[in-house]
Amino acid sequence: MAPERARELERLARLAHTLDARxxxxxxxVRVGLDGLVGLIPGVGDTLAALPxxxxxLRGWQLGARRRVLARMVGNTGIDYLIGTVPLVGDLFDIGFKGNLRNIRLLRDELGARAEATD
Structure with a gap:
């Protein structure tokens, strides 16, 4: 994997850690991040948490992840968002699901496998 791509993945991984398990x-x-805390704000919390x-x-797409991987990432974020909007149940779900860390794992697997295939 190119050094700049590896640095960007590491930066995104730090962001995901802050969002899900800081x-x-x-x-x-249990570990909790900003996503779980901001999600406690009624009405707008989950929407604000969905932006990062x-x-x-978006960065996964720009780094060259395939559509299938991007679709799974969108699915993880969508599930996190939709269930997160349910009062109390959604907040507990946010703490356990950790959609951002799942997405980083998908992205690392995708870009790492593609880098190995081109070597």
Whole structure:
């Protein structure tokens, strides 16, 4: 993988970590990020949290991910958004689902496999 592509993936991975798993909740040990916290704001929280998720998908497209991978990323973000809008249940789901980290995993697998195929 090209060094600039690897740097961009690492930057996106840090963003996903901040969104999904930045802080550890004491005692229970569950990790939560900005996505879960902002999602607590009634009405607009989940929409605000979806914006950086959409950015990760956009960058995936710009980095050359295939449509199938992008569709799965959109699906993860869509599920996270739709279920996240349900009061309380959605907030708990956000903490467990971690759609942004799933998307980074898909993107790393996709771009890493494609880089190996061209070597």
């Amino acid at each position: 802080w550890r909740i004491p005692v229970v040990g 998720s959409a950015y990760v998908i």
